[in-house]
Amino acid sequence: MNLKELASHLNLSQTTVSRALNGYPEVNKATRQRVEAAAREFNYTPNARAKGLATGRSMSIGHVIPTSSKREMVNPVFGDFITGASEAYVEAGYDLVLTLVEDGKEERLYRNIRDKGNVDGIIVHSPRMQDSRIALLSDLGLPFVVHGRASNITADYSWVDMNNRSAFERATAFLTELGHSRIALVNGLEFMDFAFRRREGYLAALAVRGIDPDPALMRQGEMTELLGHQSAQEMLAQPDPPTAFLTSSMVTAIGVRRAIQEAGLEMGRDVSVITHDDELAYLMNGQNVPLFTATRSSVRAAGRCAADMLLRMIADPDCGPLHSLLEAELILGNSTGPAPAAGEPKTVRQGQT
Amino acid sequence: MNLKELASHLNLSQTTVSRALNGYPEVNKATRQRVEAAAREFNYTPNARAKGLATGRSMSIGHVIPTSSKREMVNPVFGDFITGASEAYVEAGYDLVLTLVEDGKEERLYRNIRDKGNVDGIIVHSPRMQDSRIALLSDLGLPFVVHGRASNITADYSWVDMNNRSAFERATAFLTELGHSRIALVNGLEFMDFAFRRREGYLAALAVRGIDPDPALMRQGEMTELLGHQSAQEMLAQPDPPTAFLTSSMVTAIGVRRAIQEAGLEMGRDVSVITHDDELAYLMNGQNVPLFTATRSSVRAAGRCAADMLLRMIADPDCGPLHSLLEAELILGNSTGPAPAAGEPKTVRQGQT
DNA sequence: GCAGATTTCCAAAGCGCTTTAAATTTTTCT
DNA sequence: AGAAAAATTTAAAGCGCTTTGGAAATCTGC
Structure with missing residues (x-):
């Protein structure tokens, strides 16, 4: 069921139906309810590609995580990070598109991502100290938030980091x-x-x-x-x-x-x-x-925070670079104790395997 | 730079440029080269939404992973799985869109995913023994591959599983x-x-x-x-x-x-x-x-295998349900040895913390 | 009862691409 | 050379949606 069919079924124009569904004010209350009921009944979901093409926004966020060919490993932290981020996306109706990229091929990739236009913003993972991606993304004009920071970069950009x-x-x-x-x-x-x-x-x-x-x-x-x-x-x-x-x-x-x-x-x-x-x-x-x-x-909280930040930047492009520095807490477990007295022969091996 | 601009810059029609870029045969070799050169020069990348709208394919694969509200945890295995899957996607020009879904909300989600139309196929993660998702997806007519199997389901479907x-x-x-x-x-x-x-x-x-x-x-x-x-x-x-x-x-x-x-x-x-x-x-x-x-x-190999399988199914919808059963190898480490002799008092605690 | 303001709706253009159907140019053959 | 065939290119429709610019309907106030 697409918009055209739904509209003709309701004897309304596509315009009105579209407006009714997207909460525009210039539609009669009764009409709106009728439209909403029909949409529910026929399980109407607008086609995201068409919507995206028309609105210019894709309603999805890209997560780009680097993997070098040597250490092809997705940081285990990643799972929890996106769990947090996803919460925000689900609430806001965004999708999450994931891209793994080999070190070095990033310039091409980011440019591609922007030109393909299927994300509205990017979360940058695992920044290195000197990370060329940040300057690149700033140039490209695609909103982005870095999970972490890049010490050697002076320009301002948005980030969420743990201290x-x-x-x-x-x-x-x-x-x-x-x-x-x-x-x-x-x-x-x-x-x-x-x-x-x-x-x-x-x-x-x-x-x-x-x-x-x-x-x-x-x-x-x-x-x-x-x-x-x-x-x-x-x-x-x-x-x-x-x-x-x-x-x-x-x-x-x-x-x-x-x-x-x-x-x-x-x-x-x-x-x-x-x-x-x-x-x-x-x-x-x-x-x-x-x-x-x-x-x-x-790290899950960090994911949530980064996603919220990015969504905010997309909604209001002028809200300027945002930052969030999360403080870690020091929790006491059983693995620490006073240093052994100096003389004590504490390193004698007891030949266990 | 979009197709129209590129075409007018080349003094060609959009049709020709599009064809040249997509490898259709009915275009002069010289023309094609001219087009390709220009595309490279201006860094032209077709807009994925528009392309998707026109072709009816979105060139992306959905990975849906379930999280119950209780155990909100992304299986750590997931990172490696998608590392493998990504290889296949990158080679084939597909994107990967990730969705976390709470148990129970799946029916709505899958229907939505199909209607929104921004994935061409789905990888189903973490199947339970009796998994309603499989019947649902079969109904929806969206190609899918399950990572694992669902024991209590008799219908045939595509899967990649370890034995x-x-x-x-x-x-x-x-x-x-x-x-x-x-x-x-x-x-x-x-x-x-x-x-x-x-x-x-x-x-x-x-x-x-x-x-x-x-x-x-x-x-x-x-x-x-x-x-x-x-x-x-x-x-x-x-x-x-x-x-x-x-x-x-x-x-x-x-x-x-x-x-x-x-x-x-x-x-x-x-x-x-x-x-x-x-x-x-x-x-x-x-x-x-x-x-x-x-x-x-x-599990990374499994991801690669599942992705390849899904891409194949998308390319040829009639290739029927596919299956791949991967055998694990038994490798010997230091953690096993003969059972201790019966009488031995092997469980005496030595009061070590 | 009617001009003007307001509310409600609609036709059509446009987003950027593919693709069909047709037009144009080039090649081939007699 | 000229007609038929093949090769190359193009105009225009269409994918499903939003949105602009109007038109039609309804509501005001006198």
Whole structure:
């Protein structure tokens, strides 16, 4: 059933029916009700392509997520992010179109996306420190919101970000207060902006306490379980091993925990661990008592926030670049404790596997 | 730059330009080259909405994933699945539109999707055993492929599935061959079809060996780390605890491992664990030597396969329902070993937190 | 009861593309 | 060379909707 049929069935013009359905004022109340009833009865849904062509808006939002050919991996955080974003889209009648793009092919892609015209705005995922996409999108004149920021970009643009720096600064400070001074950082890839900021926070907190950062205690990589395991394993085997770990994701923390246990140590007593917790639905950090002490910030909430922001920008193009900085909370779990006394032979391996 | 402008710039009709660009034969070779050059030069990209309106095809595929209001969680498997599917879409010039839908609101949604007309086909995720969506979609006449199957549905439809039953049957048999008879199953929600099938396989293998299934050794739930931990913790505290676990996901297996370690036992010696491994990019199962013995099947490959299948169905609507059953391989890791001798006091807790 | 204001409706153009049917040009064959 | 056939191009209709510019109907107030 299309508009024409519906209109002729009602003995009305397409104009009137269209107006009635879209809430325009210049239509008789009785007529409107008649139209609405008929639309319901025949299950009429306007064709989105035609509507889009006529209105110039596509009622959908593009999410572009980068994947390099090397690390073809969709960040696990992504699922929760779009869960949040979707809420906003559903409420506003928007669709979500997803595009994966290989590093480097982005310029062409974005231009294409705009010219194809099937999205009204874009959410940019996983910005790197120096991200060419931002300048490009500004040029293209397509509304966009970045999930995260790009440190090395001076131009103003809209973003939603978690305060990575303060979160990790606080976590590090917390560890130093517990007496730790050998604190390891197992970070995400540091050309990613969020990871860079976390490192900054970590370094700042160390500096405050006059602790010299030790390159041997800093790792970065794709945030897998393996990264955590391998990093921790190697670091714990060092002559002067860390007594605490700061990790960038729950999955990595789990790897760290494994290495700690394999070394015959106990997490929370011999070695402390703090992780960032995105509150992913399938990876909740314990129940009542968190498993890991963590900096916590819901990525789902971030998704919701970014989507709302973008929709607002689309509705009012002049509302200017918007920003939203979400603060993480530091929650206490069982994975942290005071630094072991200096003399204690805490790194003796107990030959467990 | 739109077609009209491009055409007038070339002193050609829109028809010719359109044909040249879309590879129709009835256009002079020289003309075609001239057109193509101009299109490149001016960065011409046809407007997708207009094209869709004219052709009746939208060149995009819908992925609909269910979320109940209770468990608002996007299956972590999803990220990898679409990574695979995207490859196919990119190659074929299709877009991917994503819709989350609450349980129960699906009928309206699917009808809407069809009438709105902005997808040419649908991938159905997470089918339950008795899934009304399948009948509905068949009615609607929209091509679709199910990732998984719905056991209680007799009608024929297209699907891509991993052989859950045989995978778990084989894994269970493997454990019995190692001498285990107290084998626990920590499954996904069993109204989900894949989980049901896994249970069937598990039960079948037990039956072959004449082992009575023990309800106390069977759990189901959302496949989180917590589920694994809690289930294993409780089971290991039972009078006659399991000596082996079969889990439905890596994340759950990690929870099981945690419980095993907390009970002072060693995985692979005191207690064996086999998990299903979807080969998720961020949760690789070890490197050279797998961490867990596992039934392994790449969900990313499944995504690719499903997408290819759907595209084929769209290209040729009469190619009939297609099916693809992917077999999992059983890979050996460090988490399995012979069942401990009967008398051994293997469940003595060593009070480790 | 009627001019003017208001309300309600409609015909038609247009969004940017494809495609049918027909016109024009070029080639082929005798 | 000239008619028939083939190759190339075009004008115009149509996809399903919104929206502009009017027209028709109804309502005012005197």
